[in-house]
Amino acid sequence: MTDTSAVQVSIVVACRNEIKCIGRFLDSLLAQDMTGIPWEAIIADGMSDDGTRDVLEEYRAQYSKLRVVANPGRIVSSGLNAAIREARGRFIIRMDAHSWYAQNYCRLCLETLEHTGADYAGGPVQALGVGALPCAVAAAYHSRFSTGGAKFHDVNYEGWVDTLPYGCWHKETLLRLGLFDENLVRNQDDELSLRLTRAGGRIWQNPAIVSWYSPRRTIASLFHQYFQYGFWKVAVIRKHRLPASWRHIVPVAVVLANFFLISSVAVTKAIGAEAWFYATALLWLALAAAYALTTLIVSIRLARRKGWMTLVYLPFVFATYHLSYGLGFLMGMRWYFTTSGHAFYGQSLFTRLTR
Numbered sequence: 001m002t003d004t005s006a007v008q009v010s011i012v013v014a015c016r017n018e019i020k021c022i023g024r025f026l027d028s029l030l031a032q033d034m035t036g037i038p039w040e041a042i043i044a045d046g047m048s049d050d051g052t053r054d055v056l057e058e059y060r061a062q063y064s065k066l067r068v069v070a071n072p073g074r075i076v077s078s079g080l081n082a083a084i085r086e087a088r089g090r091f092i093i094r095m096d097a098h099s100w101y102a103q104n105y106c107r108l109c110l111e112t113l114e115h116t117g118a119d120y121a122g123g124p125v126q127a128l129g130v131g132a133l134p135c136a137v138a139a140a141y142h143s144r145f146s147t148g149g150a151k152f153h154d155v156n157y158e159g160w161v162d163t164l165p166y167g168c169w170h171k172e173t174l175l176r177l178g179l180f181d182e183n184l185v186r187n188q189d190d191e192l193s194l195r196l197t198r199a200g201g202r203i204w205q206n207p208a209i210v211s212w213y214s215p216r217r218t219i220a221s222l223f224h225q226y227f228q229y230g231f232w233k234v235a236v237i238r239k240h241r242l243p244a245s246w247r248h249i250v251p252v253a254v255v256l257a258n259f260f261l262i263s264s265v266a267v268t269k270a271i272g273a274e275a276w277f278y279a280t281a282l283l284w285l286a287l288a289a290a291y292a293l294t295t296l297i298v299s300i301r302l303a304r305r306k307g308w309m310t311l312v313y314l315p316f317v318f319a320t321y322h323l324s325y326g327l328g329f330l331m332g333m334r335w336y337f338t339t340s341g342h343a344f345y346g347q348s349l350f351t352r353l354t355r
Contacts, residue, residue, distance in 0.1 A: 122167020123209025230328025
C-alpha cells in the first residue's frame with residue numbers, strides 16, 4: 001500500500017460502558033504500527049453513562065485520527081454498522097473495546113487478507129484473566145470441553161475457518177453482504193460469517209495476529225453472557241434455516257436430561273411409584289456422577305497447564321458454560337413455536353449486555 005492523503009484503512013469499534021478498559025484499549029489502538037498506511041478509527045458509543053464517552057472525547061481531542069459517533073441502538077451490531085457507514089477506507093478492521101492488541105495487529109490483518117486471497121482475515125483471541133476465577137474462565141474458554149472446538153478458540157491454528165471474532169475485510173465485501181444484522185444482540189459475528197461463506201467467501205485465521213481478551217470475573221456474569229449466546233444462536237439458526245450442530249446440541253442435552261430426570265424423580269416420589277422412583281433416581285445419580293467425574297478429570301488436566309489455583313473453580317466454570325448456553329438455547333427454541341421472536345427483545349435477560 002502506498003502512502004497517500006486518502007484514508008485507506010478504517011478501524012471500527014462499538015462500545016458501551018467500558019470505563020474499566022477503554023483507556024487500555026485506546027492506548028493499544030494508538031500504538032498500532034501503521035507506518036505508511038493512512039488510517040482512521042471510528043468509535044460508536046452506545047450512549048454510555050459510566051464516563052466512557054468522556055474518555056473518548058478526551059482522546060478524540062488529542063488525536064485527529066479518532067472519530068466518535070453515536071450509537072442510539074446501544075448494541076454491537078448497530079454500533080459497528082454506524083461506524084462502517086462513516087468509514088472512508090477501502091479496508092475495514094474491527095476491534096473491540098474490552099480487548100487489547102499486539103502492535104502489529106492491524107498490519108498483519110491487512111497483509112493476511114491480501115496474501116491469502118481471503119474475504120475475511122483475522123486471528124484467534126487469547127483470553128487472559130487476573131486472579132484464580134478469571135484465570136479459570138480464560139482457561140476454559142480455550143478448552144474443547146466447554147466451547148466445542150471452534151477454531152478461533154485455538155490460538156495455534158492457522159487455516160480456513162467458519163468464523164472469527166474480529167479481523168479485516170474489504171469495505172465493499174461488507175456492503176455487499178448488507179453489514180451486521182441489527183436484530184441480533186449477540187452472535188452478529190457468526191451470522192455475518194455465515195452469510196459470507198454461503199456467498200462463496202472464505203475466512204482465514206492467522207495465529208500471528210494476536211489480541212487479548214479480558215474474560216468475565218464472576219460466575220453470574222459468565223452465566224449471563226453464555227445464556228445470551230445460546231439464546232441468540234437460535235435466532236441465527238432460524239434466520240438461515242440451518243440445523244443445529246453438535247456443539248449446540250450437547251449443552252441442550254445436558255440441561256434436558258437433568259430436567260426430565262429430576263422431574264421424574266419428583267413425580268414418581270409424589271405418586272408413590274417406588275420402583276420408578278429408585279430407577280430414575282439411580283439413573284440421574286449415575287449421569288450426574290459421570291458428568292462430575294469427566295469435568296473433574298478435564299479440570300485437573302487443564303489446571304496442570306494453567307495453574308493449580310484454577311482447579312477450585314474450573315468444575316464450576318465448565319458447568320456454567322454448559323448449563324447457561326443450554327438454557328439460553330432452549331429459551332431461544334421457543335421462537336419456533338411463537339409467531340414472533342420479538343416478544344423477547346424488550347426483556348433485559350436477553351438483551352442487556354453484561355458490560
